[in-house]
Amino acid sequence: QVQLVEFGGGVVQPGESLRLSCAASGFSFSSYGMHWVRQAPGKGLEWVAFIRYDGNGNNKYYADSVKGRFTISRDNSKNTLYLQMNSLRPEDTAVYYCAKDPRSYITMVHVWGQGTLVTVSS
Amino acid sequence: QSALTQPPSASGSPGQSVTISCTGTRSDVGDYDYVSWYQQHPGKAPKLMIYEVSQRPSGVPDRFSGSKSGNTASLTVSGLQAEDAADYYCSSYTGSNNLVFGGGTKLTVL
Numbered sequence: 001q002v003q004l005v006e007f008g009g010g011v012v013q014p015g016e017s018l019r020l021s022c023a024a025s026g027f028s029f030s031s032y033g034m035h036w037v038r039q040a041p042g043k044g045l046e047w048v049a050f051i052r053y054d055g056n057g058n059n060k061y062y063a064d065s066v067k068g069r070f071t072i073s074r075d076n077s078k079n080t081l082y083l084q085m086n087s088l089r090p091e092d093t094a095v096y097y098c099a100k101d102p103r104s105y106i107t108m109v110h111v112w113g114q115g116t117l118v119t120v121s122s
Numbered sequence: 123q124s125a126l127t128q129p130p131s132a133s134g135s136p137g138q139s140v141t142i143s144c145t146g147t148r149s150d151v152g153d154y155d156y157v158s159w160y161q162q163h164p165g166k167a168p169k170l171m172i173y174e175v176s177q178r179p180s181g182v183p184d185r186f187s188g189s190k191s192g193n194t195a196s197l198t199v200s201g202l203q204a205e206d207a208a209d210y211y212c213s214s215y216t217g218s219n220n221l222v223f224g225g226g227t228k229l230t231v232l
Contacts, residue, residue: 035221044125045160045168045211047221061219097167106219108158108174112167 002026002111004098009116016088016120022081022098022113030054030076033101035109036083038094038118048096049083053104061106066092088120126151126212126224133230134202142227144195144212150222152193156215159188159197162226163208171210172197199229207231 008020020036036048049072052059060072071084081098095115102110127145134140144151144159151157157175160168170179172188175195185200195214199206212224 037223044226045213045223047213047223050219050221063220102173106221107156107215108213108221109160109168110170110173112169114167 002100004100004111004113006096006098006113006116009096009118011119011121012088013122014089014120017084017086018088018118020083020085020096020098020116020118022083024079024081024098024100027100029074029079031104033104033106034072034074034081035099035101035106036072036081037097037099037109037112038092039097039115040091040094043094046094047109050101050106051081052106085118088118090120092118093120094118124222126214126222128210128212128224128227130225131228131230133232134199135232136202136204138202139198139200140202140229141196141198142210142212142229144197144214144224146193146195146214146222148193149218150214150216151190151195153217154215155190157188157190157195158213159186159195160211160213161206161208162211168211202231204231 003025051072055074073082097115098113099109100111159172162168175190176188
């Protein structure tokens with residue numbers, strides 16, 4: 001069955017960087033678009049970023065709140081999704097979920113990982 | 123992109139039906155059928171309950187149903203059971219290569 005496992009969360013100071021990884025299994029990873037979605041403590045869900053199945057060129061989209069600071073990427077040979085987070089702010093503190101789209105292009109979140117917690121604090 | 127609007131809370135007694143609304147705009151809910159609903163229990167990852175307005179993934183009880191009228195989507199839970207108590211979120215594609223979520227509704231089974 002589809003499985004998504006996130007890695008890389010932790011505690012960082014404001015202004016620092018962190019890279020999250022998501023290991024995918026149980027499906028043809030290179031055929032599907034992938035998302036990152038986050039949830040601040042006690043708050044609702046916020047879509048963060050999406051990458052199309054091939055991850056080439058302009059096939060990456062971001063929420064305004066992270067544009068220019070976060071970069072989504074993928075390695076289809078390793079069935080792995082990434083989120084590079086730079087210039088982190090306290091408001092980026094959240095559980096970050098890796099999620100699969102049912103299509104190669106952006107439509108919706110279909111399957112979720114278990115999440116990894118990122119805390120930005122001095 | 124503004125969040126979709128959901129009531130913060132909803133409730134019903136076991137066996138009753140409850141409907142949760144999700145209001146967007148012509149640029150998201152009103153223009154696309156990529157409307158989804160997710161259930162989230164405390165400390166757990168969200169789970170897809172309804173996709174493309176009214177489709178149910180395999181394994182989701184048929185007590186859960188979805189619909190849309192204009193800029194507002196709705197999730198109805200019939201025959202409420204104790205395990206239905208959770209937070210529910212709607213989501214929509216926006217046409218700007220973005221997704222937007224609702225603020226969430228806490229469903230209480232009385």
